[in-house]
Amino acid sequence: MEKDLYTLVSLAQQGDRGALESILEMFSPLLNKQKRMVGLNDQDDLLQTLRELLIEKTLHFDIEHSPDFSHFKKLKGELNDD
Numbered sequence: 001m002e003k004d005l006y007t008l009v010s011l012a013q014q015g016d017r018g019a020l021e022s023i024l025e026m027f028s029p030l031l032n033k034q035k036r037m038v039g040l041n042d043q044d045d046l047l048q049t050l051r052e053l054l055i056e057k058t059l060h061f062d063i064e065h066s067p068d069f070s071h072f073k074k075l076k077g078e079l080n081d082d
Helices: 005-013 017-035 040-060 069-081
Strands: none
Touching: 005 017, 005 040, 017 040
């Protein structure tokens, strides 16, 4: 069963290396797209840096204060009122 990003982040923050690997795999297409924006000699270095940054941000993300869908709906409603 595929887990959502919220669950994977929570598990990764609890030390689940498999969850962290799943997050890296989930973002792999985006990271690979970004690496192609630099020269061939720098692609591996950029990919490694992006992976390290993703790991760091995942492990330090404040999951308790992240907005939920109701927050999104409220913001969307405010935008439509303008």
